[in-house]
Amino acid sequence: MGNNSLFDVIGPVMVGPSSSHTAGAAKLGKLARQLVHGEIVEVRFILYDSFARTYRGHGTGKALLGGVMGYDLDSEEIKHAETIATFRGLKFSYEEGQKDGIHPNSVDIHLIEESGKETILSGSSIGGGNVVITSINGIETRLQTNLPALVTHHRDRVGILAEITKFLAQKKLNIAGMNLYRNAAGKDAYMVVEIDQIFDEAISQELRDLIDDIMDVFVIENR
Amino acid sequence: MNFFSGKQLLDLCKENNLDIWQVMLDREIETSGRTEDEIFADIEHSLGVMFHSIDQGLATYDHSLGGLLTGQSKKLYEELGEEKFYLPDRTLKVVAYAMAVMECNARMGVIVAAPTAGSSGILPAVLKDAKETMGLDTQQLAQAFLTAGAVGLIVMHNASISGAKGGCQAEIGTSTAMSAAALVQLKGGSPKQCLDAASFAYKNILGLACDPIAGLVEVPCAKRNGLGVLNAMLCADLALLEISSLVPFDEVVDAMYLVGISMPATLRETALGGLAATPTAKRIEHDLFSNSELSKGK
Numbered sequence: 001m002g003n004n005s006l007f008d009v010i011g012p013v014m015v016g017p018s019s020s021h022t023a024g025a026a027k028l029g030k031l032a033r034q035l036v037h038g039e040i041v042e043v044r045f046i047l048y049d050s051f052a053r054t055y056r057g058h059g060t061g062k063a064l065l066g067g068v069m070g071y072d073l074d075s076e077e078i079k080h081a082e083t084i085a086t087f088r089g090l091k092f093s094y095e096e097g098q099k100d101g102i103h104p105n106s107v108d109i110h111l112i113e114e115s116g117k118e119t120i121l122s123g124s125s126i127g128g129g130n131v132v133i134t135s136i137n138g139i140e141t142r143l144q145t146n147l148p149a150l151v152t153h154h155r156d157r158v159g160i161l162a163e164i165t166k167f168l169a170q171k172k173l174n175i176a177g178m179n180l181y182r183n184a185a186g187k188d189a190y191m192v193v194e195i196d197q198i199f200d201e202a203i204s205q206e207l208r209d210l211i212d213d214i215m216d217v218f219v220i221e222n223r
Numbered sequence: 224m225n226f227f228s229g230k231q232l233l234d235l236c237k238e239n240n241l242d243i244w245q246v247m248l249d250r251e252i253e254t255s256g257r258t259e260d261e262i263f264a265d266i267e268h269s270l271g272v273m274f275h276s277i278d279q280g281l282a283t284y285d286h287s288l289g290g291l292l293t294g295q296s297k298k299l300y301e302e303l304g305e306e307k308f309y310l311p312d313r314t315l316k317v318v319a320y321a322m323a324v325m326e327c328n329a330r331m332g333v334i335v336a337a338p339t340a341g342s343s344g345i346l347p348a349v350l351k352d353a354k355e356t357m358g359l360d361t362q363q364l365a366q367a368f369l370t371a372g373a374v375g376l377i378v379m380h381n382a383s384i385s386g387a388k389g390g391c392q393a394e395i396g397t398s399t400a401m402s403a404a405a406l407v408q409l410k411g412g413s414p415k416q417c418l419d420a421a422s423f424a425y426k427n428i429l430g431l432a433c434d435p436i437a438g439l440v441e442v443p444c445a446k447r448n449g450l451g452v453l454n455a456m457l458c459a460d461l462a463l464l465e466i467s468s469l470v471p472f473d474e475v476v477d478a479m480y481l482v483g484i485s486m487p488a489t490l491r492e493t494a495l496g497g498l499a500a501t502p503t504a505k506r507i508e509h510d511l512f513s514n515s516e517l518s519k520g521k
Binding site: 054 | 262380
């Protein structure tokens, strides 16, 4: 709290009406979008609890959809997200889901690419426009970030973290924070590396090509 | 240069012979690592969005997303000019500005949370009025913006600015306190007078519940932003007379926090108590959400 900025107090600049139901929703949509490389042709939102009950009055659906199309939380376009999506031929739907013990403002975002590949991100909007990602493709996470980050999807094995951090050191990128998530040893894992500097997106390709057992690398720009 | 309480802020102002906005600017430069020019550019952008949101709110009678706001700010604004109301037209114009931001917000327009979306009308309204009536330039408005930010920062650190945690007193209360301090700064008041005005602002509405109808940021939020404008102007005027707050700012913030956490959850943004629990509100909520087309997935 001691490091809150002036613009955390008077801000964010956002589309209304609610920082948790609208601004946070747009942020979650945009985060999900950044975990997909290809073109998205269909998106399904499973809304929970308060998100499901009040989504219309808060424009939660439009905010989620606008985020998925890459709009920031202060874009006028978010208000017209559904029209824009229809125009672009992006299919979208909202459903109500049920899960026990879930944060009241939660959503599962299913992103489907032309190839049929599906990416699923679950997250919650926890107030003031802040969000937490609770799972990526079924692997539980507890990710809250406001910095640019690299997300690696890799196979869990000895030494892979050392190789990744060595690569970042060679690129002169300072690691601000690291989180590693896996469901079982030796299986799929996700690592989120927060980075202080703005970096070139091309390093994600380089990282994927260079290190064995990395399936994918994504860049979260987090402006 | 950093501060975590009103006392620390006032001490820093006194020791260095600075105004609150100068201490806040130094702190922001230090903690963010950005330059003064970059910070002023962001403030200018935020002020631009704030004033644009007032114009957008006053532009139409379009209904809000929830349908509960129907252009009340425009109605008020257009009736001004003949001094036919109890309050002077100039004062009511500022009320209309604040309500306009809330209508812009409720129509999914772009606003600046100040400090929250539900309390985003007060600071833009009083700053726009000060700009128009006192002929201020952007630099002076930026100083007021920084002063308001310093007050909000202390509250974020020691209490809460969220209705879900502290009720409406934490949201509207804080935006009013921030705005009152900003107004004192604009008239050349001292740092202590700024915090006195902020203290008065809370003291006038301590205990106010957050009980929005159907959980929407519409009713009573828009009118409470209007009330916040009147409260902020009153508190600034009193502080500028050198009337001191008997209870110092930090203790008032503590009191606000303790009142907030001792409120039942039904009165903290859950739409389960207060106005939201009235038969009329329940009927509105039912009508709004029963025709929602969400299919049951999974």
